[in-house]
Amino acid sequence: MVTLADIAKRCNVSRASVSKAINGHSDIGKETAEFIRKTAREMGYYPNATARTLKSGRSQNVGVLFVDKTQSGLAHEYFSKILESAKSMAEKLGYDITFISRDIGTTGMDFYEHAKYRQCDGVIIASVDFEDPAVIKLVNSEIPTVTLDYVFNNRTSIVSDNVKGMEELVKYVYSKGHRKIAYIHGEETSVTQRRMASFYKTCADLGIGIKPEYVIRGDYHDPKAAAIATRKLLELNDRPTCIFYPDDFSYIGGMNILEQAGLSIPDDMSVVGYDGIHLSQMLRPKLTTYQQDATFMGEEAARQLIENIEHPTLWLPRQITVPGKLIEGSTVKQL
Amino acid sequence: MVTLADIAKRCNVSRASVSKAINGHSDIGKETAEFIRKTAREMGYYPNATARTLKSGRSQNVGVLFVDKTQSGLAHEYFSKILESAKSMAEKLGYDITFISRDIGTTGMDFYEHAKYRQCDGVIIASVDFEDPAVIKLVNSEIPTVTLDYVFNNRTSIVSDNVKGMEELVKYVYSKGHRKIAYIHGEETSVTQRRMASFYKTCADLGIGIKPEYVIRGDYHDPKAAAIATRKLLELNDRPTCIFYPDDFSYIGGMNILEQAGLSIPDDMSVVGYDGIHLSQMLRPKLTTYQQDATFMGEEAARQLIENIEHPTLWLPRQITVPGKLIEGSTVKQL
């Protein structure tokens, strides 16, 4: 391994000078610096992140917290896209990404301790139980963090605009003439709360009443739960004309039940999803859904976090709401 | 931050003794060690991975190479499952996971240099272009590596048993009476080669001839390519009775075309997929497919890599072939 000392010896300068040349400091002669860099390149030098981190306290490494309750955070396109894009952006800005977890090996480290252990400069938190004391401890620590789809006081967060998303969907189906709208919602999370609130409010604003039995608990990314909920809706005397699913994937479960019941989409029942995953546009009929801009969210999370890391003093936490867009498929019939 | 020195001072011993107590070395008294550990716990000490790595040369960190050509390595359930399970296993064994890439920041590092820069103890390579010189450089370096679904000489690899998988699928549809079997295959990769070879061989063994026009190039995870290929098959005078898709997701494209052509599955056309992703069992009819054991593969990759890292001398590269299992859905008709 080529070190600063090797280059220093070859160039007949001190290690300090080599360091300065490599890092482009000002107090080093133009030609000397160039000569040192050239030699370094010839010798196949690249810095050692570990040594650099130890001395400088900065690791150029951001941690990612990605542990959801269902043990499948990565499997969902929404989250894998966020991860992928956060990764690209972080890399572009010169940062690496390491997964943060707890109980690494046999040590009983919590998230915060783990992040410190690896000297992460910051942490992106997504797809976790935000009520978890270990998460709260991390968020309240001195380590810069960015949360996705959850807002903590005095911390930067990137949230998908669930209020606007739900509003647009409701207004869209309203414009298509629907008045009896059912909503199968996901498990109780802050995202769900926001969507539910927006659903009720928009309906109220439009002057449509929603029967209590039209709103049923399902689960995110769980077609089986969606299937059960759909069946309940079909058993009602006064059926809805349109069903909102918690997400695109759940919709698959509903689709099966509808087909089984001999109902065609959208002629006998209209439906909408949420997420805008790839699959939703591959199915026939194409699903009408609200596409969240996961790619932008991931990029923005990395960008904001790194800004915070690099300008800690003049940093003010901000809450960034990311709009998505309604994708008009063919699953909502004009009544 | 609590350091070894702080504990040493408090306990009136040297830093070396603290280090030995923490790491459970033998040349330290039983009670002293216990006392030191107790104090360390009280003081909220946890080690600094950076300093440890710098001195010991071992980072307890494994790199993951996950850059596929289509820029969506993570989005596929197969790969995200591998990553997820590799991550869990690595964590269980006391290792962290960092993404390896090239061109981090503005430095022109290649994969090998990046891995050295972060002092990764080893690298898991999945979902990349294995012909890429940068990948080959990494694989031929002194860094332990494990590759997934690709075999390098003198390197450990974990490969899904594509030969057996394809053989079982062919035998299954044969047993159902099918003789005219079409195969829409993915782009040219070593996986494709192995599946194709197995497809042809099994057919030959069973005494069925395959018309050249029954074998068409599609793409992995691309329903559109599958749709086009399916249409071509339907245009043939002598249509196949069963279509093999490159993977479960591609099948969606074929499904649409078949439905559009008024053909029902499996009554008018039988189909099989490959992968066994969650979605395939949610669709109706359930897809007959071959489920790859991605979870086991990821775990095994981590396990093997870490074995190699920890016992470098007595390490012999091994090629581990992971069998999957045929999932019998309802998309193949008994003729």
Place this chain on the structure above:
DNA sequence: ATCATGAACTTAAACGATTTCGTAACCGAT
């Protein structure tokens, strides 16, 4: 009484970089 042995510690030198401070040399201005 002497010496080898081993257990239990300590000392001190790393690991590879960064960074503060110091200084030598040179410039132009007085």
Place this chain on the structure above:
DNA sequence: ATCGGTTACGAAATCGTTTAAGTTCATGAT
């Protein structure tokens, strides 16, 4: 000739840990 100000560089400390190589002291063998 002297002074202040740059510029370009070097010396040395430092980050937190590990580890080879002592040192001390009690123990048991001779």
